[in-house]
Amino acid sequence: MKILVIEDEPALLESILAYFTGEGNICEHAADFASANEKISLYNYDCILLDLGLPGGEGLELLTKLKQLKKRDGVLIISARHSLDDKLAGLDLGADDYLVKPFHLSELKARVTAIIRRKNFDGNNVIVFNEITVDVSAMKVTVKGNLISLTKKEFDLLVYFLSNRNKVVTKNAMAEHLWGDEMDLSDDFDFIYTHVKNLRKKLLEAGAADYLRSVYGIGYKFGDI
Amino acid sequence: MKILVIEDEPALLESILAYFTGEGNICEHAADFASANEKISLYNYDCILLDLGLPGGEGLELLTKLKQLKKRDGVLIISARHSLDDKLAGLDLGADDYLVKPFHLSELKARVTAIIRRKNFDGNNVIVFNEITVDVSAMKVTVKGNLISLTKKEFDLLVYFLSNRNKVVTKNAMAEHLWGDEMDLSDDFDFIYTHVKNLRKKLLEAGAADYLRSVYGIGYKFGDI
DNA sequence: CTTCAATAACTAAAATTTTCATGGTAATAA
DNA sequence: TTATTACCATGAAAATTTTAGTTATTGAAG
Incomplete structure (x- = not known):
């Protein structure tokens, strides 16, 4: 957070x-x-x-x-x-x-x-999105009931996507949220692609649908297909 | 306590x-x-x-x-x-x-x-977790029925893990619980690793399963595998 | 004085994050 | 259409951070 x-x-x-x-x-x-x-x-x-x-x-x-x-x-x-x-x-x-x-x-x-x-999270500490559940306090993520293991950045990214579901989030906003003011926003932070990729891969491998769309030139949208 | x-x-x-x-x-x-x-x-x-x-x-x-x-x-x-x-x-x-x-x-x-x-402890003085039992009042711990001997910190740590089983506990929370507010939480207290290690070792040597997982960057999770 | 637990300091190992290189895809303009 | 450019995806190496494991020091209890 x-x-x-x-x-x-x-x-x-x-x-x-x-x-x-x-x-x-x-x-x-x-x-x-x-x-x-x-x-x-x-x-x-x-x-x-x-x-x-x-x-x-x-x-x-x-x-x-x-x-x-x-x-x-x-x-x-x-x-x-x-x-x-x-x-x-x-x-x-x-x-x-x-x-x-x-x-x-x-x-x-x-x-x-x-x-x-x-x-x-409306007073809950669990976010539910179709087959994905995220327990924010216990830092646990399940897909179709199976626990998957995410790194901190992947976890933060997923929580960020889920709390902005069905909205386009810009790369700047993501960077700002995940790295704060240490991140120089004039840099191009290509490494965010890596984290996106890793998260995406783990979700797909666990059997989740492909909810993450890239929005050319802007960022990403996570949500209903 | x-x-x-x-x-x-x-x-x-x-x-x-x-x-x-x-x-x-x-x-x-x-x-x-x-x-x-x-x-x-x-x-x-x-x-x-x-x-x-x-x-x-x-x-x-x-x-x-x-x-x-x-x-x-x-x-x-x-x-x-x-x-x-x-x-x-x-x-x-x-x-x-x-x-x-x-x-x-x-x-x-x-x-x-x-x-x-x-x-x-709901009136019990014994916490039971699979093959591990902890008698809180007698400060006795058994694994598969065999008594093992823990130091005070190891014991407190185990009780803390068990009362937060299946949840990620942060290093800060552990320090706060085991040392109270005397501990300067802005220090990094590496020695907590030593206590974790000793506890882990004793449990494993006594034949307990490996219930303790480290959560990179956050702390530990003790619970069902 | 001896022993043991708690703490500290240090090294090794592991996990994560970031960088880098490369290939592909989408937008734009000639 | 095609060339050009910017953007995104991916794999893998490098750097960094975090944790594990050893050993040493301190300090208290017997």
Whole structure:
């Protein structure tokens, strides 16, 4: 999953990033209002971790902005104890949850997972698409009931395709989702073809129908044939 | 196991903490209402030891709070003799057991163990998984009926795997469970591999099937092959 | 002092990701 | 139509990352 961490305290930022990256997520971060504002305007995230005490601006404005932009990123407010009012205001402005500092990283993870599941998978952790099922929390994929083994990139790719089923997804969007801002989008990331190929092959070999179509010059469409 | 000790008398708190930590549990503590309230809201514990005579608030409210939060932490009330009514009220509010001061630590431990067993293992103290059985209270593990000897970490690891069988558990989650929040989760704790390896080896040597799979980049999965 | 478990450090092995080379296919324009 | 170009598919090698396995050090318990 793709997560944006907006936090100005370096130590906390680092440990959050290390934790979520270690869990296999794509993480980006912003340490001040301006860069946070830019990130949320330009990109989409599965979940945004928002610390309200930001230098350079009022964190709550970011929530307003998200609403204006009609984005549907999940937002978890990380609040210092004294800013209870901000916290409640944040929920009013559309944040999905809040967490009071200090907290355990596992608690943070649990809440982030809950938000993502609610937003992306209607509260389920299993996506079903014809003969394909994907258990997001257990990282398990079955085709016609048989478990198949995917690498992380293949898995992420499949989840991304499935949460955008029947829609054309651009190569840029895929790259952005799977590699985050480490990826220079001016590069041509041919290696995405390799991952697509490998995923495709494993699905077909397991007996799935050929749901993945390439869209010349744009990207791919995964969905009903 | 993870235990929260809510107690304001320093001497008693210390001895309880020392005792349970010495038993190999992960312990946290709170000495007043506010911090207790925060802890129980944010985190989950296998068992909470709750002394009702707390500065800063009414301890029984914590039970109400737990119920509101739909938490299922075990709760053992540590009651001064005179507060019999509170004690009974506590049981009404969902506490699992009570213990009148003064008490022997061994008595306390026995009750805590009983609560945890009831909550986590459906009243059994034995987890059975194919040819592996784990007696949680006796810390005994058998494979095909033969007793094998595990160290504390190996044992905890096995119990953790078994209570998350067939699910991918991340290295972070394992670290959090086995070492609590003392562990800096932004470190890479390679030594966890050593414990995994030792556990794996002992199980295999005792004739168990190879139930433990590593999940590249994420962690491990213990379960049916 | 000895022993054993926990941790650390390091090397080897394995798995994954990326790069590279090549051939094919679709769009575009002369 | 055909040449040209950009794009996609594939196989395999290379690079990187992650895990396994060894051995050494620390620290506590007996």
